[in-house]
Amino acid sequence: MTVPIFAIVGHPNKGKSSIVSTLSEDESVAISPIPGTTMENRHYPMAVDGEVIYELIDTPGFQRARAALEWMRRHARSAVDRAEIVRRFVEEHQADPAFVAECQLLTPILEGAGILYVVDGSRPFGEDYEAEMEILRWTGQPSLALINMIGESDYSGEWQKALGQYFRIVRVFDALEADFDRRVQLLLAFGEIREEWRGALKKAVHILREERARRQALSARVMAEMLAGMISHVRSSRLAPGTDINEVRAAQLQAYKQDLMVMERRCRDEVEQIYNHSNLERQEPLVQLLDEDLFSNQTWVLFGLTRKQLIATGALGGAAAGGVIDLAVHGASLLLGSGLGAVAGGVSAWLTSDRIANVKVLGHPLGGEEISVGPMRNINFPYVVLGRALLHQQIVAERTHAYRGPIEINPQLSTWQVSDAGMRRRFEKLFSRLRKQDGYREDTVSLLAELIEDQIRVPKLFESPSEP
Ligand SMILES: Nc1nc2c(ncn2[C@@H]2O[C@H](COP(=O)(O)OP(=O)(O)OP(=O)(O)O)[C@@H](O)[C@H]2O)c(=O)[nH]1
Ligand SMILES: [Mg+2]
Numbered sequence: 001m002t003v004p005i006f007a008i009v010g011h012p013n014k015g016k017s018s019i020v021s022t023l024s025e026d027e028s029v030a031i032s033p034i035p036g037t038t039m040e041n042r043h044y045p046m047a048v049d050g051e052v053i054y055e056l057i058d059t060p061g062f063q064r065a066r067a068a069l070e071w072m073r074r075h076a077r078s079a080v081d082r083a084e085i086v087r088r089f090v091e092e093h094q095a096d097p098a099f100v101a102e103c104q105l106l107t108p109i110l111e112g113a114g115i116l117y118v119v120d121g122s123r124p125f126g127e128d129y130e131a132e133m134e135i136l137r138w139t140g141q142p143s144l145a146l147i148n149m150i151g152e153s154d155y156s157g158e159w160q161k162a163l164g165q166y167f168r169i170v171r172v173f174d175a176l177e178a179d180f181d182r183r184v185q186l187l188l189a190f191g192e193i194r195e196e197w198r199g200a201l202k203k204a205v206h207i208l209r210e211e212r213a214r215r216q217a218l219s220a221r222v223m224a225e226m227l228a229g230m231i232s233h234v235r236s237s238r239l240a241p242g243t244d245i246n247e248v249r250a251a252q253l254q255a256y257k258q259d260l261m262v263m264e265r266r267c268r269d270e271v272e273q274i275y276n277h278s279n280l281e282r283q284e285p286l287v288q289l290l291d292e293d294l295f296s297n298q299t300w301v302l303f304g305l306t307r308k309q310l311i312a313t314g315a316l317g318g319a320a321a322g323g324v325i326d327l328a329v330h331g332a333s334l335l336l337g338s339g340l341g342a343v344a345g346g347v348s349a350w351l352t353s354d355r356i357a358n359v360k361v362l363g364h365p366l367g368g369e370e371i372s373v374g375p376m377r378n379i380n381f382p383y384v385v386l387g388r389a390l391l392h393q394q395i396v397a398e399r400t401h402a403y404r405g406p407i408e409i410n411p412q413l414s415t416w417q418v419s420d421a422g423m424r425r426r427f428e429k430l431f432s433r434l435r436k437q438d439g440y441r442e443d444t445v446s447l448l449a450e451l452i453e454d455q456i457r458v459p460k461l462f463e464s465p466s467e468p
Helices: 016-024 065-075 079-093 097-110 128-139 156-164 180-193 195-232 245-274 297-303 307-313 317-321 341-345 347-351 381-398 421-436 441-457
Strands: 005-010 042-048 051-058 114-120 143-148 169-172 235-239 357-363 369-376
Touching: 005 016, 005 097, 005 128, 016 042, 016 051, 016 114, 016 143, 016 180, 042 195, 051 195, 065 079, 065 097, 065 128, 079 097, 079 128, 097 128, 114 128, 114 156, 114 180, 128 156, 143 156, 143 180, 156 169, 169 180, 180 195, 195 245, 195 369, 195 381, 195 421, 195 441, 235 245, 245 369, 245 381, 381 421, 381 441, 421 441
Parallel strands: 005 051, 005 114, 114 143, 143 169
Antiparallel strands: 042 051, 235 369, 357 369
16 A cells, blocks of 8 residues: 655645644744745655654745646647646756746656645635646646635635635645644545545554554653652752751752752653654743742642642541641642641741751761751642643643744643542542652552543643643
8 A cells, every 4th residue: 555645735835834744743844934935845754653654745835827827728738638738847847947846846746646735714815826726636636725724814715615616625724723633634534535545544543543642641651750750859968067057958958949840841851752842942931930830829729739629638637637727828728738747837837848848957877967858748749740741741742843932831821630539539649659658669650650641631631721
């Protein structure tokens, strides 16, 4: 069976390369607002695990379609020899600088590539396009038209009418925003234009679905590793005689927080790599500011569990049940401590970050003292980290490779909470094991990864996380 191959053609600057980039998951495709960015054909095979499942050819836009069509009309005698005339046109104009673009884009079509004709549905239809469509029709190759919406205006109605006369299948497709299902639908539509590709494209869709599941599982694993690392992290160092404990303590706490952030960032990088996004510029405005980040009240409120939910996990134990904790003061009720005795010490203590982790000064076996920070004691902490990671994962997974702007992760847009009580208890059991370093770490991480994977698979876990 031959691999389905498609030439993406159309007017300059209509999003051809963007569509190629999205469908081939390739961020190296050149895209720009300047017409004429693509100067020559380039092939982009879509491969999963080394197997090419289809191939796309990015082409330069038509430059002189009307002149080309005139030449063809002058030379054609009847409808029978039209494909032959297009071929002759290309042969005779290979060296003609006036028709470089036409020769380039028509060559793969004459060699058997399917046609994907791209127009911008936010701009009105114009006669210029008729010559392009007519030439494509003359090639006799199977074709499909895509209406890409670049701007705000909507002329898709008139485009549908015009395109419908030349193409059997016309689809609206947003190159930048197309989610997985839209891409799959488009591939299946490709199968409609040529019978012999139908099987191959169905198989391609099957492979893509499997790949998606594999990526979700991998992401969950990476996130579970991160959580395990963060929850159990301890940073300790020996105190030189005569050092000011308070100074060292502050520096140590700062370093500890830095370590956690590095772990979070590494997880982000890995998830992005899983989805073939290696050059993403992340805009996580909160990330630079330690105390505004993982440790900010706002983040806790957005991603953590509510007090009631925490109590339901059993993590608070007797303290909560006995009503010892009553933090219903300006949102602080969501920022619960670990149920250590210090709760009685008051609300404000829990709002300072050094209470989040254990800070101990111990005698060092080799003499002198040692200060150690960690492991994380705050039971809300893993939920905060997980919520942020899930939001990031969803944005990355849904992001097309044609979208080149920075990735904006704004937790204020959405909240994540484990709504199911049973699920919460299962999370808490694993978090607690990690906190206490109970049992085999490997087993705990695997179980945690499974739970996270279930969350990743919840459709639209966050509503429109990427909207401004
Ligand atoms: N908002 C929006 N912009 C898009 C969309 N598709 C393409 N663009 C933008 O339109 C411009 C042209 O996109 P390209 O993919 O480079 O277009 P092209 O047809 O390959 O252009 P040439 O190679 O110059 O012929 C770029 O700035 C894209 O970011 C879309 O669906 N939505
Ligand atoms: Mg291009």
